Amino acid sequence: MQRENSKIRSDLEIAQSATLLPITQVADKIGLTENDMELYGKYKGKIRFEALHALENRRDGRLILVTSMNPTPLGEGKSTVTIGLGDALNRLGHRSILALREPSLGPVMGIKGGAAGGGYAQVVPMEDINLHFTGDLHAITVANNVLASIIDNHIFQGNKLGIDPGRITWKRALDANDRALRNIVVGLGGKGNGVPREDHFEITAASEMMAIFTLAEDLVDLKEKIARTVVAYTYEKKPVTVGDLGAEGALTVLLKDAFQPNLVQTLENTPALVHGGPFANIAHGCNSLIATKTALKLADYVITEAGFGADLGAEKFFNIKSRIGKLTPTATVIVATIRALKFHGGVNREELYDENVDALREGFHNLLKHIETIKEFQVPFVVALNRFITDKEREILEFEKLCNEYDIPFAVTEVWEKGGAGGIQLAERLLAVIDQAEKDHSPTFYPLYPLDISLEEKMNVIAKKVYGAKGIELSPKAERQLRELEQNGWSKLPICMAKTQYSLSDDPNKLGRPKDFTIHIRQLKPSIGAGFIVAYTGDILTMPGLPKHPAALKINIDDSGKVTGLF
Template sequence: MEKKNGYKTDIQIAQETQLIPIKELVENDLDVKQDEVDLYGKYKAKLSLHILDRLNEKKDGQIILVTSINPTAAGEGKSTVTVGLAQALNKLNKKAIVAMREPSLGPTMGLKGGATGGGYSQVLPMEDINLHFTGDIHAITSANNALASFIDNHIHQGNECRIDPRRITWRRVLDLNDRSLRNVTIGLGGPTNGVPREEHFDITVASEIMAILCLASNLRDLRKRLSQIVVGFTFGNEPVTVAHLGYEGALTLILKEALKPNLVQTIEHTPAIIHGGPFANIAHGCNSLIATKMAAKLGDYVVTEAGFGADLGAEKFLNIKSRIGKITPSAVVIVATVRALKMHGGLNKKELKNENIQALKEGIPNLQKQIETIQSFGLPYVVAINKFLMDTDSEISTLLDWCYEEKHPAVLCEVWEHGGQGGVRLAEKVLETIDQSQNQFHYLYKEEDTIKQKIFTISSEVYGATSVQYTSKALKQIIEYEKFGWGELPVCIAKTQYSLTDEPTILGKPENFSITIRELKISKGAGFIVALAGNIMTMPGLPSKPAALNMNVTEEGYAVGLF
């Protein structure tokens, strides 16, 4: 297998790693009984929800949230740092567990490639995790589309609930990037084939059912949340829910196994619970609440991540997931790279291999803004400078010096190349920060704030916008939502991940800009309102050269090209 820059590829490192049978990992490292584990082959397992009941009185471990600057094509390595930090904590004799999201097949086959960390800080078996894993995302796809078929059948069979076909808000989903399905027409072919109407597809990870799975506390709560899903509106403009249709039991049945968290391991055999995978640009971007809470019962430290930059994943983790789950992170790690900051400073990707101190300095304000966001929540933090092979000593010194001058705790991190050992200094700094800093965690807005107040708070304090503009459709929806009593729900803004603005090409730390909210979507079962900003798409498209072009399988059955 070919090497990149003289180093082994991620997939080569993964395939050369000798894994511990998951049964052995459970017996040696976790307070889990054998009847609380369902094996999915030798190296994957599902954990019973009874673990949470049994360990209910046990003190929770401390939660460390990993976030980053706005991502770029240069790469930040947030997942790699998440895995490496947990491995490093274990090298310091701390009982640490990784809690991460499941990768979606869409970006895996599209632009991003695999999403299980990299180098010597990966979760394994990476081929399985990046493809079908234990079938959770497929179960969500099935449940989502089952509900869509139930809705269309209800209308075909007489429409007892008087659903207006023009106001159905529930969309079908697919775990692939397929722009051709964004807007389609269904029900053609005569009266036996349903009622013709316009339909839309989202990617599975944008489904409200994904968000529900990730925010439910148990099977009972899952069923309740599913029953509260708003699928559309009547001819009289009243909301119609799954409870009105009566299908919450069937949907819960489809999802009962998917609700159980998945247990795997890192390259260094640190336990890793991987469960749920909502995107942070179009959803709330965090792994399941059940997985995080279970990891906190089984370990002294939980290292978890939130998708994309602090303006998206971290904000939603702290304002939505923490609020619903009543959890308080002990510290936040903000990942930055010299490469990405140079791009935020205006450098072209092709020029990143060349030292450019000026571009680095001009990109640093993006890091500053993400730090300010975490500070606004009152949380202790550490900046992790994730080292890439081509970073120069002068560039690294420039970034570290800036951090020290601004009194931001910062550490150089080399977990891609050296695994846990490359993150020991980061782990030590995080532990020191937790012990010596005051945790004054608070939400940025109150539940009783209006929808507009919540949107403006996020837009101004997190993004740095000076104003918020609304389309006439969004303004009408705000009035409707507050009339229906949904105004006290948290807000989940769907926005491009590449920029603090709603325009993906504007990098760095822009000034004097406005955020445009074009549309709202109610996710009553999940427990939040989605506000779509700018031109964000809930069904991505494929790039001109998808990552799938490099993928194959050898005659011996080994995956090729996943990362």
């Protein structure tokens, strides 16, 4: 991602040459024994439920969120900075653990790549984490689709609940980018094959089953969340839940093993819990709550990330995950890059590596908006400039000048090139900011809106305070759905905005810091099991498609089983 010529080793080559510790030794670093682990080979393991229960009375460590400005289509290395920061804190003698999302095969085989970091700041074994891992996403996919089959079978077998086939809201899922499955017809081929109806697929990372999985605190909570999930409506427009179908027990059993957090390590053997993987532009974009809470019991500092910019992942981390999980974030790191600053300053993708200080100054306003957003939550922050080898010295100096001009705490990171050593400046600056906030008794984190205001008010708060919009505009369909949500008593839930990651607005072409724009809400969907209402804006899709030249066409394997072409 940060290389400028083919002589520099790829992420995969770096990962394949690493010396890994047996996962039992990594577990020992954080006070876990082999008996606490369910081993998946030599370098991967899951933490058993019995071990999780034994940690319940321990004091929590500090929670650090890593977010970013609006990215370019290439990504800005947020996961890389997260991993490098964890390594740097360990180098400084602090016990740190990473809490990250699992990659989806959609981006891995598409264009964006996985979420295992890059260069010398990676979680490993890299191939395993990006390709199937411990099977969690497949278990979530299967549970999702078993539920879909139970719904169709219920209708076929007499439809005792009176489900309206035209109002089934539960979609099938697949952990792949496949635009051909966005709109399909099922039940064709005669009476014995079910009731014909229109159906849809969404990518597993965007499914409510994934959201439920990542927001449940334990197995009991997981089963309760699944039971109250709304999957359809009757002919009388009454909601039908999984509990009405009696399927929550079986679905929880399918997720049981997957629900145990995965333990792996970085290239520098820092422990990492990699678990759950909802997208942030469509879903809520955070790793599992059970993994984050487990990490807090095992470390002094837990470094986690939330997808894309602070307008998406961070907003949802604060307003949804932290609220549901009763988390209190200690500080935030906001990742910026020279190329993203120039991108938001009007430079096209083909010229991002050319020096352009004027564009950098203009694009800095995008970063400033994300800083304002973090301040709204009253969380201390540091800006991390993820330095690329293509960055020019004048651009770095201009960035530093702008940060000093706006009194922004910042650090330049070189973790892609140097691993944890390249994150020492960031780690020290972060620790200083945390220490100062504690000395000053600064106000502690709180969500941006109370739950007792209306859904429309919540959407307006997010649009105005996080995006900088004038407000929202509801489509006729969304207005009708809003009334239904209120009539069903769901107005006290938080909002999960589905929005493009490339812009503060709902138009990916409006870069920088747009002014005088409106957020267009085209439809609303209740995710009652997960515990939020999804608001779809612009042209956002829940099943992505592959690009013209997908990354899958570059991936290969030799006779010895060695993988090539994976980043």
